[in-house]
Amino acid sequence: MFTVRALNENDYDKYLVEWWSKWPGWEAPPKDFLPENGRGGLMVEKEGIPIVAGFVYLTNSAIAWNEFIISNFDYKIKTDREDAILILISELCRVAKSCGKKYVYTVVKNKSLIEHYKKSGFISGSKTVDEMFIFL
Numbered sequence: 001m002f003t004v005r006a007l008n009e010n011d012y013d014k015y016l017v018e019w020w021s022k023w024p025g026w027e028a029p030p031k032d033f034l035p036e037n038g039r040g041g042l043m044v045e046k047e048g049i050p051i052v053a054g055f056v057y058l059t060n061s062a063i064a065w066n067e068f069i070i071s072n073f074d075y076k077i078k079t080d081r082e083d084a085i086l087i088l089i090s091e092l093c094r095v096a097k098s099c100g101k102k103y104v105y106t107v108v109k110n111k112s113l114i115e116h117y118k119k120s121g122f123i124s125g126s127k128t129v130d131e132m133f134i135f136l
Contacts, residue, residue, distance in 0.1 A: 002084060003045050004091050007053060012038035015050050015072070022073035029068060041068075042091050044084040051075050051084040056092045056104075064096035066106040069113060085113070089120045 012031050016038070020028035031038040034055055041055035054069035069088060071081055096104050106122070107129070108114050118124075 001046070002087055004087060005043050005045070007039050007041045007043055009039055011043060011053065016053060016070060019070045019072055023070070026070070034068065042088060042095070044088045044091075046080055046084065049075065051081060052088050054088050054092055056095050058096070058099050058101070062102040064099065064101040064104050066092045066104055082116070085116045086120060089116060093120070
């Protein structure tokens, strides 16, 4: 049985940084880069074991932004991981809708995660986008 809970102030340091470090090509975003300083998201667990987490940025418009979905590299039950990701996407969207948002946007490059979003009803937009930002 899966459970979903809000991220707490300890999850970033206790789980997420390690998860990001174990996936090739991934790096943990700074905590203050994340919504609510790393607490603005959800964790999906099974029998008390954290499997996947992600964040939802709430804006002052009708759009919310799902981002930084990351899974527990050491959790090897593939069907559980796949189900947990689908549950997470659904629950992040539920949070957005409950906050009055009409749209959810995301930027994804991982092929497996793209397929999970498509299974969740998302459609592809532009495929020629560069992710860009600046440190102020």
